[in-house]
Amino acid sequence: MPENLTRRGILAAGGALGITALLAACGDDKSGGSDSGAAKETKKDGPWSFKDDRGETAQKPTAPKNIVAFTGTAAALHDYGVEVKGVFGPTKTADGKADVQAGDLDVNKVEIIGNVWGEFNIEKYAALAPEVLITGMYDKGALWYVPDESKDKILKLAPSVALMVARETMPKVLERHAQLAESLGADLKSTAVADARTRFEKAAEELRSAAKSNPGVKVLIASGSADILYISTPELSADLLYFQELGVEIVVPDREKLDEGGWFESLSWENADKYAADVILLDNRTGTLQTDQLKDKPTWAKLPAVAAGQVVPRVTEPVFSYDKCAPILEDLAKTILAAKKVS
Numbered sequence: 001m002p003e004n005l006t007r008r009g010i011l012a013a014g015g016a017l018g019i020t021a022l023l024a025a026c027g028d029d030k031s032g033g034s035d036s037g038a039a040k041e042t043k044k045d046g047p048w049s050f051k052d053d054r055g056e057t058a059q060k061p062t063a064p065k066n067i068v069a070f071t072g073t074a075a076a077l078h079d080y081g082v083e084v085k086g087v088f089g090p091t092k093t094a095d096g097k098a099d100v101q102a103g104d105l106d107v108n109k110v111e112i113i114g115n116v117w118g119e120f121n122i123e124k125y126a127a128l129a130p131e132v133l134i135t136g137m138y139d140k141g142a143l144w145y146v147p148d149e150s151k152d153k154i155l156k157l158a159p160s161v162a163l164m165v166a167r168e169t170m171p172k173v174l175e176r177h178a179q180l181a182e183s184l185g186a187d188l189k190s191t192a193v194a195d196a197r198t199r200f201e202k203a204a205e206e207l208r209s210a211a212k213s214n215p216g217v218k219v220l221i222a223s224g225s226a227d228i229l230y231i232s233t234p235e236l237s238a239d240l241l242y243f244q245e246l247g248v249e250i251v252v253p254d255r256e257k258l259d260e261g262g263w264f265e266s267l268s269w270e271n272a273d274k275y276a277a278d279v280i281l282l283d284n285r286t287g288t289l290q291t292d293q294l295k296d297k298p299t300w301a302k303l304p305a306v307a308a309g310q311v312v313p314r315v316t317e318p319v320f321s322y323d324k325c326a327p328i329l330e331d332l333a334k335t336i337l338a339a340k341k342v343s
Helices: 013-028 071-081 122-127 148-155 168-185 192-214 239-247 298-302 321-337
Strands: 048-051 056-060 067-070 086-088 112-114 130-137 160-164 218-224 228-232 263-269 279-283 313-316
Touching: 013 192, 067 071, 067 148, 071 086, 071 321, 122 321, 160 168, 160 228, 168 239, 168 321, 192 279, 192 321, 218 313, 239 321, 263 298
Parallel strands: 067 086, 067 130, 086 112, 130 160, 218 279, 279 313
Antiparallel strands: 048 056, 218 228, 228 263
16 A cells, blocks of 8 residues: 655645635535535525535535545536546556556546545645535545545535445436435436436346346456455445345355455465355455456466356446446346356
């Protein structure tokens, strides 16, 4: 994990003065109001407010235009026609291409505040004159990719909105992102949005039908690294919770062996065969090992699902728009239908 940018002195000398002024100017735009969780109707020239999943209400005199967001959240907003000025989180790969989490964002037209865990350039952020910062939460109150060390400084620059992206099932997470997009000016009744939602709902029924048509297919959720094979529990992630709801049988790792947060079990490669599975969903994120990089691991190659060619990518951090989540369900439905029981 890279050294946090604040430790490199980005607040030193001249940069600190401009940021201090912005802190004073922007510090009063947030309150903990008591309105409902749904987005308020935003009038064209009227005040804007949105109550997030922390229970905090962000407010501005008009709907924000200078938006800075976590990359995946920005990609979701883009699918609703809401554009951002800056992003933080995995945006570009080492060769300059768009990261898988960037969706359809034009990564060359946004200011990248930080590209990896722990990076958040406060000077770049302040220079954008941000009107709102938006990110996700895997645990309530923990802002995804906003460094704890500099969080207080960052959050004083603009109101913030945080939406749960875990511990809730996928439709709930999608609904909240759509509400946020609508508050920022998106037209949820547009043909594109309506068609995407219809496609998502149809895909959900296709997955439900596939699970019924080929019962007993065991699906293992895995992520590979040089020394460890991580096996995820289906009980926290929005996608996995929904897969289960639709009838997919997901392998549940040993509760007593889970990490402190309760997300996964770590297996040494010698013990990679601990769980029987017919299909493996393999973490597709940059920084994790993919199938071509795992082929030289003897225990990986011997897993029945691997030998049968039944390993498919998992979109581990989905872009929470209907447009991007529908294909996830469609692809899994095809995988389940075609799967042979090999475990």
